[in-house]
Amino acid sequence: MSAEIQVRVNGKSYESQIEPRLLLVHYLRDVLGLTGTHIGCETSLCGACTVLLDGKTVKSCTVLAVQASGSEITTIEGLSAQAPTNGNGLHPVQEAFWEKHGLQCGYCTPGMILASVELLRANPNPSQPEIRHALSGNLCRCTGYQHIVQAVEFAAKKMKSRKR
Amino acid sequence: MIPAPFEYAAPKTLEEALRLVERHGDEAKILAGGHSLLPLMKLRLAQPRYVIDIGRLRGMSYIREENGHIAIGALTTHAEIESSNLLRAKCPLLAETAAAIGDVQVRNRGTLGGNLAHADPAADYPAALLALDVEIVAASTAGARTIPVNEFFLDMLTTALRPGEILSQVRVTPLAAHTGAAYEKLPQPASGFAIVGVAARLRLGKGGKIEDAGVGVTGLGPKAFRAEAVEKALRGKKASDKIFTDAARYAAQGVEPLADLHASADYRREMASVYTRRALKRAFARAQGKA
Numbered sequence: 001m002s003a004e005i006q007v008r009v010n011g012k013s014y015e016s017q018i019e020p021r022l023l024l025v026h027y028l029r030d031v032l033g034l035t036g037t038h039i040g041c042e043t044s045l046c047g048a049c050t051v052l053l054d055g056k057t058v059k060s061c062t063v064l065a066v067q068a069s070g071s072e073i074t075t076i077e078g079l080s081a082q083a084p085t086n087g088n089g090l091h092p093v094q095e096a097f098w099e100k101h102g103l104q105c106g107y108c109t110p111g112m113i114l115a116s117v118e119l120l121r122a123n124p125n126p127s128q129p130e131i132r133h134a135l136s137g138n139l140c141r142c143t144g145y146q147h148i149v150q151a152v153e154f155a156a157k158k159m160k161s162r163k164r
Numbered sequence: 165m166i167p168a169p170f171e172y173a174a175p176k177t178l179e180e181a182l183r184l185v186e187r188h189g190d191e192a193k194i195l196a197g198g199h200s201l202l203p204l205m206k207l208r209l210a211q212p213r214y215v216i217d218i219g220r221l222r223g224m225s226y227i228r229e230e231n232g233h234i235a236i237g238a239l240t241t242h243a244e245i246e247s248s249n250l251l252r253a254k255c256p257l258l259a260e261t262a263a264a265i266g267d268v269q270v271r272n273r274g275t276l277g278g279n280l281a282h283a284d285p286a287a288d289y290p291a292a293l294l295a296l297d298v299e300i301v302a303a304s305t306a307g308a309r310t311i312p313v314n315e316f317f318l319d320m321l322t323t324a325l326r327p328g329e330i331l332s333q334v335r336v337t338p339l340a341a342h343t344g345a346a347y348e349k350l351p352q353p354a355s356g357f358a359i360v361g362v363a364a365r366l367r368l369g370k371g372g373k374i375e376d377a378g379v380g381v382t383g384l385g386p387k388a389f390r391a392e393a394v395e396k397a398l399r400g401k402k403a404s405d406k407i408f409t410d411a412a413r414y415a416a417q418g419v420e421p422l423a424d425l426h427a428s429a430d431y432r433r434e435m436a437s438v439y440t441r442r443a444l445k446r447a448f449a450r451a452q453g454k455a
Contacts, residue, residue, distance in 0.1 A: 003172055020172035020215065021205075042165045044203060045355065047269060056243075056272040061165075062202050063273065066172055067195070067219055115268065137267025 005069035009034065010078025020066050024058075025049040027065035028075060036076040036110050040139070047138030050111035051075050057118045059137070076110035079117065084162055092162065093117050093155040102151030104142035112138050116152045125156055167205035174217040178332065181218050182305045186328040188214045194330055195219060196239055199266075199274035200282035224277075224332065227251060234336045238277025246271060254338035257345035257363060261292040264349055266356050277331045280316070283323045283387065285422065286357035290317060290388030292347055293334065294380030295363035301333040308332065320386040343367040343376075344450025348443040350383075350435050352426050358383035359427045360435040362391075362415065364443035368451045372403045379443070384436045385419040393417040394440060403448050412440035 003020045006013065009032060016031055028034045028051065037060060040048030044062040051060045052074035074082065079091045086095065093116050096102065103109040112135065119126060119134035126134065131152045132145070140148060175181040185192050193212035195201055196219055204210040218224065224239040227248045234254060236245070245251060245262035252259050265271055265279075265288050279289050280300065293313045300311045302325055316324050325331060339345060349361035365378040377398040382388040393414035401407045415436040421429040 001169055001171055019169065021167040021169055023166070023206075026166075042206065044199065044266075044270060047267070050269055053272075057269045058273050059269045062199055064172075064195075064198065064202065064217075066174070067198060067217060069174075070220075118268065134268055137269045 003066050003069075005066055007065075007068055007071055007073055009073045010075060011081060016065075018065055020064065022065045023061055024051070024053075024063040024065045024068050024073075025060035027068075028060060028073070031065075034075050034077050038107055038110060040107070040111075045137075045139070046108070047111040047115060048108050050114045050138065052114055052118065055118075055121075057115050057137075074114070076113060079113065082117075083159070091117070092158045093120065093152070096151040096155035096158060097148070100147055100151035100154050102143065102148045108138055108140045108142075112140065112148055116155065119152070120156055120159060124160060126152070128153070165206040167202070168208055168211040170205075170212055170215045172215050172217065174220060176220075178218070178221055178224065178303060178330070179305075181216055181221070182303060182328070182330060184214070184216050185330060186305050188216075189327050192216050194278075194281070196278035197241060197273040197275040198278075199270055200278050200284065218330065225275075230335075232337075234338060236276055236334045236336065238331050238333060239275050240277075242266070242271035242274050242276070242279075243268075245276060255296065255336050255345075257292050257296065257339070257347060257365065258289075258336065261288050261347045261363065264288050264347060264351075264361075276334060280334070281323060281325060281331045283317055283321050284357070285320050285386050285388065286352070286359070286361075286383045287388070288347070288349065288358055288361055288382065291358075291361045291363040291380035291382040292345075293336075294388060294390045295345060295365045295378040296336055296380075297378055298337070299335040300331060301335065302326070302329040303332040304329045310335075314390055317387040317389070322387075339365070340367055340376075342369070342451055344447040344452070345378075346443050346446035346450060348439045348446065350439055360384050360432055360439050362436065362439040362443040364440065364447040366398070366403070366444065366447045366451050368403065368448075374398045374401055374403050374407075379415075379440060381415060381419075381436060381440070384416060384421050384432050386422065389419065391415050391417070391440065398444075405445065408441050408444040408448070412437045412444060415440040 040046035192214040345365040397411035
């Protein structure tokens, strides 16, 4: 049993023959070699595997790769191409997580950053409770979240000033 | 956690999908957003031979007014329901309930139809849909039929859908004047599913008299249900905190509560009363144009 899929991942087109049961996260990591998307709980709770599917965050452990056929996917590797960077190759949200120590072990970070990007697109000036609500599908076992929330606030400021 | 192998089909139309489910019967499962089915398949609790993916039938994703009711396509996501201006204006209870489901990523992907057809006893929508007394439309190659939501949930993970049917639409009556509705939920802290969730709808008449009440309860028992004893205790009475507290005592009447690691049967029964009272109070405030 095999199925053909066509996807665009980080701006590049791919055609693959895959088993229909292959999960999107395994397709990204094992077939395309994009290991920036992490596998955490595998039960759609922790958010480590979050990617943007047609511009919206999804948990790629709970999407079949065949369901994504015809879609546009952005992983952490392709994020910096989506916003003006400071010449350091980092998206402003990535930069903010760095600046504000929004990570310790880094395992949840790609998912946290993509969820933050979606939030800031819809709400460029979120309050702390709004940030916490938007990130409630992403678990972090290191930071206690405080620095992550600060990083998102910092990213919001940075993105606003860059737009001017 | 990898699903067992299956054959995959992605029909281009609902008609084609209906022919496939008719042909494959029990051996087939319908895949919409996948947020109920795929977790079961990954745990191998479900091992369908055929998976029929209707997720690309964009024509089944809509929220629109039709002949005095609001029609919601089965493939409408929780995020779309949460952010719908039409629902926020005419039936805010549904938008509020959708916002209480899972998290952003889950709401981006999960669908109304998938959620209902799966019939998880702790899902949020069933409480709201029962309180609103909606109709569910099931399509088949023989045509469509309408099922009152009160007859839809039969047991844990079991609905009135017949083999060969696909849930295609939910029909909601907009809230009447002087009506308020609210959803109150005690979430399981890890999964966000309802340990108990209660949706209440109250229509007020002259002098604060309760002319109509709808109360839906989820999480408490093996299936979501309408708390008819609570509704009966409210109808015709003058709204007050005391009448809400008294009526809420009947929330678990006739139900054998579930018990698990997170909540014992006694605790669930008690919380059903507490959350019923809270939902009634908030529905009342809204019916008066407050909150």
